[in-house]
Amino acid sequence: MTPRFYFAACQVGAEKAVKAEVLAERPELRFAFSRPGFVTFKEDPASIAPLALNAPLFTRLWGEVVDQTRDPAALPGLLSRIPPDAPVHAFDRDRFMPGDEHEGYAFDEKIRSIPEISAFLAQRAARTPESGDTVYDLLWIDDFHVFLGRHAQTDRLLPLPGNFPGLTLPPTAPSRAWLKLEEAILRFKPVVQPGWQALEIGCAPGGATTALLDRGFRVTGIDPQFMAEPVAGNPLFTHIRKPARYVTREDLNGVNPDWIVMDMSIPPKDALGELSHVLGLLRELHGKKLAVRRGFLTLKLNDWKYASEISFYIKRLGQLGFENLKPSQLANNRQEFFVFSGKFRA
Ligand SMILES: C[S@@+](CC[C@H](N)C(=O)[O-])C[C@H]1O[C@@H](n2cnc3c(N)ncnc32)[C@H](O)[C@@H]1O
Numbered sequence: 001m002t003p004r005f006y007f008a009a010c011q012v013g014a015e016k017a018v019k020a021e022v023l024a025e026r027p028e029l030r031f032a033f034s035r036p037g038f039v040t041f042k043e044d045p046a047s048i049a050p051l052a053l054n055a056p057l058f059t060r061l062w063g064e065v066v067d068q069t070r071d072p073a074a075l076p077g078l079l080s081r082i083p084p085d086a087p088v089h090a091f092d093r094d095r096f097m098p099g100d101e102h103e104g105y106a107f108d109e110k111i112r113s114i115p116e117i118s119a120f121l122a123q124r125a126a127r128t129p130e131s132g133d134t135v136y137d138l139l140w141i142d143d144f145h146v147f148l149g150r151h152a153q154t155d156r157l158l159p160l161p162g163n164f165p166g167l168t169l170p171p172t173a174p175s176r177a178w179l180k181l182e183e184a185i186l187r188f189k190p191v192v193q194p195g196w197q198a199l200e201i202g203c204a205p206g207g208a209t210t211a212l213l214d215r216g217f218r219v220t221g222i223d224p225q226f227m228a229e230p231v232a233g234n235p236l237f238t239h240i241r242k243p244a245r246y247v248t249r250e251d252l253n254g255v256n257p258d259w260i261v262m263d264m265s266i267p268p269k270d271a272l273g274e275l276s277h278v279l280g281l282l283r284e285l286h287g288k289k290l291a292v293r294r295g296f297l298t299l300k301l302n303d304w305k306y307a308s309e310i311s312f313y314i315k316r317l318g319q320l321g322f323e324n325l326k327p328s329q330l331a332n333n334r335q336e337f338f339v340f341s342g343k344f345r346a
Pocket of ligand 1: 174176202203205206207208224242244245263264266
């Protein structure tokens, strides 16, 4: 058997964490070529069927390498390896930390600027992949270096190139956190009912609050910083302007949230401690009648050393009552990761 290679597409900066999570699950693989946002692994000898990863956190897209070239003249040969009716996704490896992209940036600007590839894509009917499909990935790595990969489409992945959510920040959103909450809603598809309440811990200046208010939530936000004016003036928004650890029972009077949203710019251990304090107050106030049903929890990796402690943070979230936990680094996360909780134990 000849060796097989795999690729992992990820955030710029997350490569070490990807390497660690892949080798922890698949110790038989060897780390191979890598660039920012793109890591490859070698399997030698290759197993009969390509290896999958079980719910990785930092690997946004995992697939098998089919071919690669550093020679534009070899592109027709590489493109001829794509079956005629297979869905094709074209995208660039991540080059920027989310939020640091240049004006007008597109996730596929480099790959589509290659004439042979744009001509190839133009003559193929765009097909949205379904779960179970094999998707062919045309990936720009450098000028000039193109990879052809393929991945199995699953329900865990968006049916969009590179598993990117393709969201654009609206001018009305006061911060990029709008993108994180909207991406989480797109990926995890929670039921949303107008009139529900959300408690947001770390809410300033109000990007996620804007997304919640636009969906009909009543929002109570905890943050010592000021909110953007349109959010602060919204009658459905209440601001508790202090650090979460100083919040009292009186502050939370009348607050029985359906969703807990957390995004504090402090280390994970501190954020979990302050979250625990707020949940303790809500439990005292509502006991078994506590309404919480979903969690949208961002934990900052202020230092990449915290990545090796993630399993402890997840365990702690479980002890706090959050269940059905799905941790992942969202495409719109910076040096941080996100945990969706689909159930809460009151
Ligand atoms: C990334 S920003 C939050 C962005 C916000 N979710 C949005 O949608 O615009 C992090 C916030 O955490 C807040 N923060 C830091 N420590 C906090 C604490 N102990 N309690 C509450 N908020 C805190 C900061 O003031 C800052 O506004």
